[in-house]
Amino acid sequence: MFEKKTIEKRDFFHFIPAALAIIHIIPWPGLAPLDWNLILVQLHVDTYHSLEAKSGLFPPAFHYALRPILTLTYLGLTWFAVIKSKILWKQTIDHATRDWVLFLLKIATFFQISGLMPWMLRLLELPIDNSVFIVINCICILMIILYALHRPSIFYGFLLVAIDWNKNEWKERLVSNHLTVPEDFDLSEIIKVPRPLLLPAKKPNLSEAQISAYLGLIKKEMEDDRLYLNQDLQIIDLAARINIPVHQCSFLINNHIGKNFRDWINSYRITYFLSQYPILADRITIEAIAQKAGFKNQATFYNAFKKEKGVMPTAYFSHGENVSG
Structure with a gap:
């Protein structure tokens, strides 16, 4: 509610009850023996x-x-904090966050109050029927389950998945991993992002001679065999061909070629596309030529082309650019 990132000194007071509970159960020397049978009864x-x-x-x-x-005090202070934070009225607060705060707080309040009811009734010297409270609790649990089934979206971004798909968090995640995000990128493409691209590259312990040799092999495999024409090419495939670990291959491409793996192979695809365009433009569409160059879909191609050449293909050709690249 207050977007606190660190624990303040005053927050450590909340650990006092737990510390007292631990101190209470320690079998201190000289402590009279406990009657466990009576305690259990x-x-x-x-x-x-x-x-x-x-x-x-x-x-x-x-x-x-x-x-x-202690329970009543914390419940009171918690509701006071909710009201003080104005989370109920703030428009800037994410709806899912607000719903979760209130959902969990209402549940906690109900069950805590329900657990304290026998104690309160005993203080008031009123009759107590524990079966009634059990039935009430069971009904409440059933209502909570029905509510969760009716509104499963409350779990999105909190329990079921780490990203709220209704927002642009998935785009931010891709950008943080140095991946290009086309404006009309299909959400299903996220599922197809290879895991090695999502992992931070380890810095390998390679000599200058090894780096030079591996770079030569990487470029040779890519250029001689035209691996970039394979639409499903992943960095793990390239690493396997030259028999080096994936993290070393990623490190070499990122730090010595100067591009991430996806941008690097797309640059080859753009070059191939430009070499084929004069030959095939009269027979097939730009999109079909792009697929032959290794692009899986139209959005990825246009995004890669603009990133490589600074303009979209139509504008590039209309200005009479050299199609040989």
């Missing part, structure tokens, strides 16, 4: 709310009084 009645036997270092009130007070 009392816990069975109504969990820690009915625990009046000594269960550790602190007196029984540590459980049956302090825990409910």
